[in-house]
Amino acid sequence: xxxxxxxxxxxxxxxxxxxxxxxxxxxxxxxxxxxxxxxxxxxxxxxxxxxxxxxxxxxxxxxxxxxxxxxxxxxxxxxxxxxxxxxxxxxxxxxxxxxxxxxxxxxxxxxxxxxxxxxxxxxxxxxxxxxxxxxxxxxxxxxx
Amino acid sequence: xxxxxxxxxxxxxxxxxxxxxxxxxxxxxxxxxxxxxxxxxxxxxxxxxxxxxxxxxxxxxxxxxxxxxxxxxxxxxxxxxxxxxxxxxxxxxxxxxxxxxxxxxxxxxxxxxxxxxxxxxxxxxxxxxxxxxxxxxxxxxxxx
DNA sequence: TTATAATTGAGAATAAGTCTCAATTACAAT
DNA sequence: ATTGTAATTGAGACTTATTCTCAATTATAA
Numbered sequence: 001x002x003x004x005x006x007x008x009x010x011x012x013x014x015x016x017x018x019x020x021x022x023x024x025x026x027x028x029x030x031x032x033x034x035x036x037x038x039x040x041x042x043x044x045x046x047x048x049x050x051x052x053x054x055x056x057x058x059x060x061x062x063x064x065x066x067x068x069x070x071x072x073x074x075x076x077x078x079x080x081x082x083x084x085x086x087x088x089x090x091x092x093x094x095x096x097x098x099x100x101x102x103x104x105x106x107x108x109x110x111x112x113x114x115x116x117x118x119x120x121x122x123x124x125x126x127x128x129x130x131x132x133x134x135x136x137x138x139x140x141x142x143x144x
Numbered sequence: 145x146x147x148x149x150x151x152x153x154x155x156x157x158x159x160x161x162x163x164x165x166x167x168x169x170x171x172x173x174x175x176x177x178x179x180x181x182x183x184x185x186x187x188x189x190x191x192x193x194x195x196x197x198x199x200x201x202x203x204x205x206x207x208x209x210x211x212x213x214x215x216x217x218x219x220x221x222x223x224x225x226x227x228x229x230x231x232x233x234x235x236x237x238x239x240x241x242x243x244x245x246x247x248x249x250x251x252x253x254x255x256x257x258x259x260x261x262x263x264x265x266x267x268x269x270x271x272x273x274x275x276x277x278x279x280x281x282x283x284x285x286x287x288x
Numbered sequence: 289t290t291a292t293a294a295t296t297g298a299g300a301a302t303a304a305g306t307c308t309c310a311a312t313t314a315c316a317a318t
Numbered sequence: 319a320t321t322g323t324a325a326t327t328g329a330g331a332c333t334t335a336t337t338c339t340c341a342a343t344t345a346t347a348a
Contacts, residue, residue, distance in 0.1 A: 018294060018345050039335080054297045059336065079305075080335055095266055104266055110258030115277055118239055118250050124279035127242055133259055133273035141269050162314050162325060183304080198328045203305065223336075224304055 004031070004087050011068040022053050026061040027070075036074060036082045036103070072128060093131035099140035148175070148231050155212040166197050170205040171214075180218060180226045180247070216272060237275035243284035 008027045009019045029045050030037075043058050062083065065071045071083045074094065093111060095104040111131060119126045152171045153163045173189050174181075187202050206227065209215045215227045218238065237255060239248040255275055263270045 016294090020295065020345070022296070052297085054299095056298080056337085057296060060295085093262065095262055095268055097268070098271055106262050106266070108258035108262055110254045110261065111275075114252035114254030114258065115275075117254065118237065118252055118277060119279060122239055122248055122250070123282040124239055124241070124277075125285050126277075127279045129275070129277035131255075131259075131273070131275050133262060133268075133270075135263060135268035135271045138267040160325090164314070164326065166327070196328085198330095200306085200329080201327060204326085 007087070008065065008068055008070060011070075012064070017064070022057050023061055023064070025049070025051050025053060026058060027065070030065060030071060030085055031087070033085055036084050038080050038082055040080075074130065074132075091129075093133065096132065096134045097137040097140055098134050099136055099143070102137055151231070152209065152212055152214060155214075156208070161208070166201050167205055167208070169193070169195050169197060170202060171209070174209060174215060174229055175231070177229055180228050182224055182226055184224075218274060218276075235273075237277065239277045239279070241281040241284055242278050243280055243287070246281055 008023070012019050012023065025046060026042060029042050029049075032045075033041075039055075039058055039062055042062070043053075043055055046053050046058070062071070066073070066083075070085070070087055072086050074082050074084050090107060091112075092105045092107045095106055096102070115129055116126075118124075152167070156163050156167065169190060170186060173186050173193075176189075177185075183199075183202055183206055186206070187197075187199055190197050190202070206215070210217070210227075214229070214231055216230050218226050218228050234251060235256075236249045236251045239250055240246070259273055260270075262268075
């Protein structure tokens with residue numbers, strides 16, 4: 001397995017882009033995120049670290065991290081985009097409670113299997129997929 | 145099967161809301177949409193029909209149609225929300241070409257099966273789900 | 289050390305969607 | 319039919335995530 005610490009730097013070098021302190025700081029924060037996050041959250045955490053990186057750079061770097069397959073957008077039917085760190089993680093689906101908003105990550109081989117068949121059937125080359133299932137969690141079902 | 149023409153009217157009556165000409169006009173346009181659409185598209189089509197319904201009413205009515213399970217949001221990683229008419233349609237997944245944007249709707253029993261298992265495993269009561277698979281269609285694979 | 293093309297910060301711009309509120313309207317009760 | 323009233327509407331202001339612009343700065347190849 002490649003060293004995760006250098007994956008973004010390598011990606012940038014490979015495409016002739018620069019490895020700047022701003023990009024390093026943003027990548028560091030992203031690597032520290034254990035769950036889903038939004039652009040604003042990165043910005044806030046950078047501020048906590050006394051960094052003065054601008055929002056513009058945060059958004060710009062998010063796009064680069066997406067292009068590098070380090071994060072991917074996960075959309076939860078809200079207005080702003082959520083991301084998740086996918087470095088070294090198994091591809092998974094999301095189960096979301098409509099009432100309390102709790103998010104559970106799960107993996108089901110049947111789903112991967114069905115997707116693989118669909119890609120084959122329509123002659124598509126696979127890139128990525130998202131599965132978002134909504135419902136009511138046990139607690140919220142009781143809470144009439 | 146219930147008469148689709150009256151489903152929205154019944155829904156509104158049942159909850160003590162009014163059946164207005166504006167809501168009827170918007171529902172008519174929605175019923176005429178064969179594929180995915182955005183709020184703006186409804187607004188534009190209403191204008192073509194010489195209707196002067198405001199954007200506010202379009203957005204408000206979209207929410208009601210969602211609550212009535214007549215349309216549902218389908219999110220394609222873009223900034224604005226897309227909807228699809230689900231009246232009398234089988235639940236399906238989307239396969240999207242990253243290059244040309246082509247969207248294919250498909251159904252795979254393995255996916256329904258995997259989702260059902262996930263809902264059961266985590267004790268969730270099912271509401272809805274979305275599956276969005278992205279890749280490159282046959283044509284775009286060739287077009288290096 | 290220097291040249292230069294890429295990157296940055298600051299803040300203006302954009303645009304989808306929401307909110308406000310006075311005027312209008314559907315419809316239940318008379 | 320008429321009326322009372324709560325719901326709905328249109329118009330446009332507002333919000334807010336994200337993008338854009340551009341002059342100043344900086345990483346890096348030469």
